[in-house]
Amino acid sequence: MSKGHTIPLLHFARLLLRRNFSVTLFTTTANRPFIADSLSGTAASIVTLPFTVSTTNNDIPPGIESTDKLPSMSLFFEFAMATASIQPHFEQALETLPRVSFMVTDGFLWWTLQSANKFHIPRLVFFGMSCYSVSVFREAGMQGIFRGPQPDDELVELTRFPWIKICKEDLEPSSRNAEPGSIPYEFNVKLIGASVNSYGTVVNSFYELEPLFVDYLKTTNTSHKYWCVGPLCLADDVGSFSGTKEPKWMTWLHQKKKCSVLYVAFGSQAEVSNEELEEIAMGLEESMVSFLWVIRKKDWVLPKGFEERVEGSGMVVREWVDQREILNDERVGGYVSHCGWNSVVESVCGGVPMVAWPMMAEQHVNARMVEEELKVGIRMETCDGRVRGFVKREGVSKCVKELMEGERGIQLRQNVKVLARIARMAVQEGGSSWSALDHLIHELCSKK
Numbered sequence: 503m504s505k506g507h508t509i510p511l512l513h514f515a516r517l518l519l520r521r522n523f524s525v526t527l528f529t530t531t532a533n534r535p536f537i538a539d540s541l542s543g544t545a546a547s548i549v550t551l552p553f554t555v556s557t558t559n560n561d562i563p564p565g566i567e568s569t570d571k572l573p574s575m576s577l578f579f580e581f582a583m584a585t586a587s588i589q590p591h592f593e594q595a596l597e598t599l600p601r602v603s604f605m606v607t608d609g610f611l612w613w614t615l616q617s618a619n620k621f622h623i624p625r626l627v628f629f630g631m632s633c634y635s636v637s638v639f640r641e642a643g644m645q646g647i648f649r650g651p652q653p654d655d656e657l658v659e660l661t662r663f664p665w666i667k668i669c670k671e672d673l674e675p676s677s678r679n680a681e682p683g684s685i686p687y688e689f690n691v692k693l694i695g696a697s698v699n700s701y702g703t704v705v706n707s708f709y710e711l712e713p714l715f716v717d718y719l720k721t722t723n724t725s726h727k728y729w730c731v732g733p734l735c736l737a738d739d740v741g742s743f744s745g746t747k748e749p750k751w752m753t754w755l756h757q758k759k760k761c762s763v764l765y766v767a768f769g770s771q772a773e774v775s776n777e778e779l780e781e782i783a784m785g786l787e788e789s790m791v792s793f794l795w796v797i798r799k800k801d802w803v804l805p806k807g808f809e810e811r812v813e814g815s816g817m818v819v820r821e822w823v824d825q826r827e828i829l830n831d832e833r834v835g836g837y838v839s840h841c842g843w844n845s846v847v848e849s850v851c852g853g854v855p856m857v858a859w860p861m862m863a864e865q866h867v868n869a870r871m872v873e874e875e876l877k878v879g880i881r882m883e884t885c886d887g888r889v890r891g892f893v894k895r896e897g898v899s900k901c902v903k904e905l906m907e908g909e910r911g912i913q914l915r916q917n918v919k920v921l922a923r924i925a926r927m928a929v930q931e932g933g934s935s936w937s938a939l940d941h942l943i944h945e946l947c948s949k950k
């Protein structure tokens with residue numbers, strides 16, 4: 503129940519529909535329109551289930567059914583725990599379905615494993631993370647890095663992957679400091695337990711992007727299967743805009759030169775403070791780079807007069823955009839990204855290099871992957887050099903200029919364009935992701 507998890511699952515549904523599967527999507531009342539809209543014109547069935555947050559948590563207003571609508575991400579764990587209230591309705595609905603070959607459910611919906619077991623349906627987990635980040639977290643956890651005596655920002659080498667160094671700050675504080683009995687701790691225990699006990703994991707990645715880490719996951723837990731079937735964003739046609747009016751930001755973009763526009767966006771749930779918004783705005787203005795900046799919440803405040811001053815060279819959008827369409831436009835030459843995994847994959851597919859500015863969840867490790875492993879981005883400079891340090895306007899301006907105008911940007915653009923080509927090959931007939939989906943289908947659909 504989060505856009506960053508729903509969108510790739512919808513793409514996955516499309517892949518199955520193309521292979522003539524009968525697909526049923528389960529959602530909740532408030533999320534239904536987004537799903538129905540995305541799958542309009544397909545033969546998918548949609549089942550709507552009620553979601554009621556327990557009255558003991560008055561902080562989550564009724565009717566909030568997706569993390570992007572939460573008043574604060576600090577409510578995330580309670581929200582995620584509350585999804586278990588859907589389980590009885592889900593099971594009632596399962597009773598009405600004809601034979602089901604397999605179910606694919608989001609990793610955060612741990613309770614769906616119990617339902618799957620009751621109905622003898624293999625459950626595949628959709629986790630939405632890269633194999634790199636799962637491998638790095640697993641190895642760092644086993645090495646005790648997050649609970650070690652070293653300072654929070656001290657880098658420690660991973661024994662298994664000695665070229666990777668990480669620090670405690672790479673992990674979210676809520677997970678790092680979670681004590682047994684706390685909601686974050688109990689939630690993590692539930693979701694990890696349900697994931698490892700599920701039939702397998704569907705990954706939004708492709709083998710050639712991270713072969714070492716795909717192999718690591720496959721060989722270190724042979725009882726659990728991994729299928730890299732991505733990039734899932736390529737399952738859908740880009741720019742399939744069917745409305746009568748082109749969005750104003752696309753019209754604006756179409757007036758620009760090739761590779762001249764910087765796209766700035768931080769996904770569907772990151773919280774950006776007023777102080778940070780001011781530094782981003784001033785940094786963009788100082789850089790003189792042309793930019794398209796998508797702001798998630800209408801009430802986020804920008805410095806007075808900023809939009810008027812940058813008019814023409816910069817555009818601020820306060821609406822939901824088709825991000826894939828933007829990243830696939832040849833006028834976009836760089837992306838300041840929070841490094842949510844979907845955004846990283848979409849940027850790679852669009853051949854757009856990144857300034858990696860991670861904000862939450864596993865994004866700090868994704869940012870390492872973008873800069874150090876894939877070499878398709880640079881890390882946003884923080885004022886004290888720490889991974890969670892404050893970003894000032896000088897850092898913004900310096901990094902975006904380096905990406906858009908510097909030698910390093912040219913090299914990164916070349917690197918990412920190579921990966922974009924390989925990504926397309928992976929999903930074509932005979933490609934690695936195409937074949938992985940073939941194997942998945944064959945294995946699960948030949949089961950009686």
Ligand SMILES: O=c1ccn([C@@H]2O[C@H](COP(=O)(O)OP(=O)(O)O[C@H]3O[C@H](CO)[C@@H](O)[C@H](O)[C@H]3O)[C@@H](O)[C@H]2O)c(=O)[nH]1
Pocket residue numbers: 504505506507509629630631768769770771772796821822823824825826841842843844845846848862863864865
């Ligand atoms: O105006 C918008 C804003 C977002 N998006 C799309 O929304 C998705 C956002 O996903 P992502 O980039 O992964 O960011 P989050 O929404 O922050 O995703 C959460 O889920 C991801 C997948 O598990 C994690 O990698 C992230 O860390 C976590 O924050 C992408 O497909 C974007 O294209 C739009 O299309 N239009």
